[in-house]
Amino acid sequence: MESADFRSEETPLVVENSPIQSRRKHTRDVHILSSAFLLIFLAYGAAQNLETSLNTEDDLGTISLGILYLSFTFFSLVASPVVRALGSKNALLLGTTGYWLFIAANLKPTWYTMVPASLYMGFAASIIWVGQGTYLTSTARSHARDDNLHEGTVIGHFNGEFWGMFACHQFIGNLVSLAMLRDGTGGSTSGTTYLFSVFLISMTLGTILMCFLHKRDGKGEEDPQSSSLSFYASLLSVSKSIITPLFDVRMLLIIPLMAYSGLQQAFVWAVYTKYIVTPTLGVSGVGGAMAVYGAFDAVVSIMQIQVVCIIIFNTVCTIS
Incomplete structure (x- = not known):
């Protein structure tokens, strides 16, 4: 009787790493990551x-x-080994600093502030996006492994939540711009200063949110020698990853689509806002026009995701 009581006393009151706790940790990280990106990119x-x-x-x-997107293109070639060396969470935190500095530079826009901020932000953008993909995939795989779920399904669900929230950033951010510049202060220094100050606050909140993410890649637990070897091996693989796709016909065929997508975005963000919206509606009207653009972008993105899911489901049913 005494031994039974002794065993009951030794039994821990809280079981660590229970399936429910694990599930909540994974989904919590996806919620935090999605909300942080929404605050930063709005x-x-x-x-x-x-x-x-x-x-x-x-x-x-x-x-x-x-300059920003040229820098982004160049640094994307070496972003993967950098993220591997830093760890995905640290890469995400480092990436937010580039966006913060770019917004801060707009408080006093000169060649001496905007050009360095744009160069650094290109580096930060490459880091944050590689880190985002790495972190989200790692979280989905851990969730699938702990709950014995299909990995591809979990990755799809987590990506659906992330991109669903991210698609709202154009709508929400441009509504803020419209609300703060609608009184005709779009061309004044004080009006834009207040607007970019609000944007800095939003950026700061997003960065603080990322601090609550769990580390996913065991950074700091590996043998330093193996980490060093993996880093140099990654540097060597970068050249292969750049050259190899050039011999793939499918990649060559998709390059024009990538180029068209980039030109389309450049037209909307730079040419359309400057030469069409601003002369017609003024600077304050840019927020309203782009908010409509963002709303339709989000709706169409959701519709495309649903169509893709239906195609995948029908394909799987046909094969099975």
Whole structure:
């Protein structure tokens, strides 16, 4: 009788790493990641739409965006080994600093502030997006493994939540822009200062949210020698990853689609806002026009996801 009581006393009151706790941890991280990206990109997306309309002197806004995306393209080639060395959570936190500095530079837009901020943001953007994909996939795989679920299904669900929230950033951010500039302060320094200050607050909240993410890749638990070897091996694999797709016919055929998508986005964010919306509605009207654009973008994105799911479901049923 005493031994039974002793065993009952030794039994822990809380079982660590229970399936319910594990499930909540994974879904919690997806909620945090999605909300953080929404807060960060609602500010950046709206600021990007205003860039060519506000910073018109010597085409500073247009040139800044060009430098930003050229830098983004270059640093994307080496982003993977950098994220692997830092860990996905640390990469996400580092990536937010580039967006924060870019918004801060718009408080006093000059060549000495915008050009360095654009260069650094290109690096930060490559880091944050590789880190996002790595972190979200790692979270989905852990959730599938702990709950004995199909990995592809969980990855699809987690990506659906993330991209569903992310698609709302253009709508929400441009509504904020419309609300703060609708009194005709779009061309004044005080009006844009208040707007970019609000964007900085949103960026800061998103960065703070990311601090509550769990580490997913066991960074710091690996042997330093193996980590060093994996880093250098990643550097060597970068060249292969760049050259190999060029011999794949499918990749060559999809390059024109990528180029068209990039040109379309450049037209909407830079040319359409500067030469069509601003002369017609003024700077304050850019927020309203792009909010409508963002709303339809989100709706159509959801419709496309549903169509893709139906196609995948029918394909699986046919095969089975």
